Each structure stands twice: as structure tokens, then as C-alpha cells.
Amino acid sequence: MRLSKFFGETLREAPSESDSASSQMLARAGYVRQLAAGLYSYLPLAHRSLRKIEQILREEMDAIGGQELCMPVVHPAEIWQESGRWYDIGDEMGRFQDRKGRDLVLALTHEEVVATLCKSEIRSYRQLPQLVYHMQTKFRDELRARGGLIRVREFVMKDSYSLDKDMEGLQSQYVAHYDAYHRIGARLGLDLVAVKSDPGMMGGKTAHEFMYLTPVGEDSLAVCEETGYASNLDVAMFQKIPESSDSQEPLTRIHTPGQSTIAKVAKFCGVSKRQTGKMVFFMGDFGLEHPPRLIAACIRGDMEINELQLRYAVKAQALRPAEADEITAIGCVPGYASFCDIDPSKALLVADDLIPQSANLVVGANEKDWHYTGTNYGRDFTADIIAPIALAYDGAPDPIDGKPLRIVRGIEVGNIFQLGTRYSDTMGATYTDETGEELPIFMGSYGIGVGRALACVAEEHSDDYGLDLPISVAPYHVILVSLGRSGDVHDAAENLYFELLNSGVEVLYDDRPVSPGVKFADADLRGIPLRCTVSSRSLGRGGVEFGRRRSKDLDIIPLDDAVKGIQEGITQCFRKLQQRLEHLPTWASRSKDSQS
RNA sequence: CGGGGCGUAGCUCAGCCCGGUAGAGCACUGCGUUUGGGACGCAGAAGUCGUCGGUUCAAAUCCGGCCGCCCCGACCA
16 A cells, blocks of 8 residues: 555644543554544554454454354344343443334344344254354443543454353353463463453353453452462452451440541551451442342451442442431441441441451441440341452452462453353243253353454554554554655665565555655554665665664665565564464463352 | 533644633645655645623623533443
């Protein structure tokens, strides 16, 4: 492609709406343009890169037995009503009606369609297992799209769906994806970390997310390098070590003027925060058939609530922090709320599993400026539910070996879910087994965001001068730059360009009549990994200059050998990337605790 | 949905506080010079100042509603 005829300009300054390095560089380099919040146009450069990512996904899916198909973006509401998600998912679902008033859904994902296809295509155990996949647009009306391309509302996802006759088959397809996703990351030039995750709206039990670790990520993860434990913070476990105590002290009411926070109280009483307890209040939504209920959660003072685990513990559909007047309405004093004086009929009392093991806690006395010391579970108070509702924290002992966890940030590039029979049961996707019995199909679903993958690659592979994409993702392998107006240079560059095209080299040719500085700056910005320069100077030295983007260490290749030399350079880049495949984590090599 | 910020030329922004002639840099067009790391000169084109309403002799500027975009939070595969 000639840059003189190219569609998609570079920008000297990033548009003001972009913030992360990837969004800024992708915008400046002419890859993407924002149309509206969370809606992007992909210009030719990005489109080429996205197609390359898709091809890698295709190859890896085919390698584990996948068959590519294509399912619609617009679905009739009925299938989502059958699965129940029409009712479970709120405003995130794009809904509209056709001219007849029929309810339609913009695909958030495609489990319902796959389950529907199962009904028409799968009858016998002889037809299983199956693995189908497609690259298709999804629409999710996020509360807030953010981070440029990281969280958009419309995006293309590679989603695959495994169909098996039993759990064992599902497990083996799940493992195949687990390993394939690591290979995909390696081929994209990304280190992906598999973490345990919450299945969320997808349903099912076991799920992993494949994370690209970066401080700009929006997910928090708990990882331990020593033991290999890795989990989304939402579902992270950790060992809880009670403060030792030989005896139970008597419950004592003490005056604590102005000591309304845990830090102040601990200091005032001369104890560690680990010897305090605190109460956190939420309003729980239990669905239309049940009234909302106040939830009083108690945890040790040095810890925070894991809202997801609390929500599961109380079986609520949603939680929100309680307002001060909702807390006072049940007779509690915010800042000094007490485990001991709470009326069990007015709130659901939930205690973290560490609380019953913790002796002599300092807690609120339910009156401003007063606390209790020597509070003990069982003697002074009890809870309706005891569950692990504390959030893992940096330095917490990991659940495997007690080694310290680190809390890091990441971007979810892909995810894998063992759905089991959650969709087969609700939608009637069944097969007949050897004995003639009709049984539900075991499903798994596996996604990778194609655009998000590109954003992560851009985030990882860029510098002050622009993108520096791995050869597997770069829209072109080499940029051919001609400098100056001399006829010799022009002829040599034109000839080389046609030779490269004829040899199948993916070349972007900067034939514009602009200054060298502009050409080099644009070449750096666009992130093409290899650069070939033709100029009077290079011809004087015997040919063309060739090397890595921004490298000062350039080879001079005679014109006659230029195509060959460039092809070798491309091969070398691919070979280097290939090395990433050598020591990948696999399912078999992961610790048991990070698997289930 | 709560908190904060922003909306002026294709892009980045100034002007707004203190009301009165709409600006700069980059980009664009023409001519000339220049050609190894975002050149230079001259000339030119380009803006319903997000939108609707209010105040005023007069509104980009003050006031209000709405819309859009960004950030933090809530939520989320």
C-alpha cells in the first residue's frame, strides 16, 4: 500500500478523550477513531491487525478441533426468555422491537443461539463432542465505557462453545482452551495470567479469566508468584490467622470520645487493628418477590468486605451500601455500630468466618463515643450466617502455602467457563446416550475480545515514539521509505516496492513528497516492526538500509538482494516471537488450587 | 445513578473571572525555497463558540434546562 493514497492520518497530538497509552497511540497512529462513548471505528491499519489476531485465534481454535460458523447479532427475545437471562440481565442488554412489535435482543454473547442449534443438530451421543466458534459482534450497554478500547460497548469477540455428553468431556475441552489461550497470548506477544474467576451472568461453576497484567487494568487480582495461586480478587481465598488469646476477657464498656474509625479506636485502646471488629451495612435486593433487607456484616477491623462473597453468602441479587438513615432506622449508630446490641429481627447478621475465632475484640457499643472491649462471639453475640466475606489484601497468606499474596491490576483478555447444563436444562438441549436415555448436553463457553486484545498488545508494545507492534499483529511487516526527489531513488524504491509486492511481502510504501523527519516519525508512530530506507545516501553505500523500527544498527543490502534480505528479517522476527511458545504455563503444570 | 471536569476551526487549546471586532499552534489550499528525524517564506480558506431558553441596548463570556465527552465511584463477561 502506498501512503500517498492511504486512508487514515497520523495525529501529532492525541485526541482529548483518550487516556491510556494504548488509546492515545492507536488514535495518534491512525488505527482507531472514536464515534461515541464506547463505540469505535477501526481504520485500515487496525482492521488489518484485527484480522491477523482473528487468524491466530482461528488457527488455535482449529488446532483443538474447532469449527468456525457464524451466528446472528440480533436475537429474538424468546431464546433469552427461555434461558432466563432476559429477566436476569438489566440495562446492560440492548433491547428493541421490530416493526411488528416483536422484542429483539442485541447479542451480549451467544450461548442461547448455540443451545438452540444443539436442538436442531445434536441428537445422539455419537455426534459429541463438538466445538464451534465464531468471531462476532457483541453489544453490552455498559454503565460506563472507559479506558479507550479496553471497555467498549460494541466489540468483536471470538467465542467458542464446547458440547459434550458429560462432565469429563467438558473438562477436557476446558483444559484444551486453557492451554490454547496461553498459546494465543504468546503469539500476540502478551503474557497472559490465568486467574480463577466468578462465573457471574454466564452461570456455571468453574471459570478462569486470562489477564494481561498492567497498572491501567480495571480488574484487581490476587497472585502469589511462589505458589502460583492466581485469582480475581472477587473470589480470592486466603488463610485467616486468628489473634491468639488464652482467655476470654469480660465485656467492658469504655468511653472513646471522637474515636469513630477503626484506626483511631485501635490507637486509643492501644491494640492492633486485628483486635478490633467492625460492622458494615448493606441493603440487599432479593428479587421482586422479597422485600429488600438490611444486611449487617461484621469482619475484623483490619479487613474489608468482599461484596461479591457477601452477596453469595446472603443469596441476594444485588447489594448496595446502606444509607445512614437506613442504619439508624434499626437502632444502630453509624461509626459506633455494635455486634452485640443489634436486633436480629431487623437485619440479617453475617459474620466473617474469622470472627468466631477472634477473641476479645474491640467493637462499637452502639452509642456515640462508646465502645466495648472483650467482645467474644457466642458469648456476646451471634450471627445468622458465617461465611468468608473478607476481601483478600496485599500480603495476605495465600490459601495453598501461606506465602504472601500480591494484589495487582489486569485486563481481562479472555475467559473460559464450564457452563455445565445451565443452558441445556433451561432450553432443552439434549442428546440420547448409549442406553437410549435423553440427557442434557454439557456446555462450555470461551471468549476472547479481539479489539481488547489489540488494545493490550498496543499497551504492552509502545514507547515514546509510538507503537512497536509484534510482527504477528502489525498491519504490515515492513515500511519502505524513500527519501529525496532524485530519479535514481524514486526508480529504485518503486522497483523494490513492486518486487516486494510480487514476493508476497506485506509492505507499506511511504512515497509521499514530505520531509524525511515526517516519514520517520510516522513510521515510528505506526509501529511497523521493520523499516527499509532508500535514499541517495543508502544507494551511495551500495543499496538500501534495513533494520528494526528505530534501530540505529542498520544493514546495507544491495538492491538485488533486498527482497531476500527483507524476507529473512521478517522470518527472524517471527522466529523470535515463536520462542515465547516454549515455556508456557499449561493446565497440567498449574497448582490444583488455581484450577477449580 | 452519585461526585468532579470539559464542550470555541479537522486536531490541541487560549479567550469566559471583569459582557461590546472570534484567536494561536498544528493540519489544509496555492506559489516559491528546502529534503536523513515532525523545514521555511508569502498568500489563502476554514468556527450556527454543543443545544434550547433567560437576563441585557449587547452574550463564547452571566443564569437555568437539556445533550454530549472524559475522570473517580457504584456495576460488569
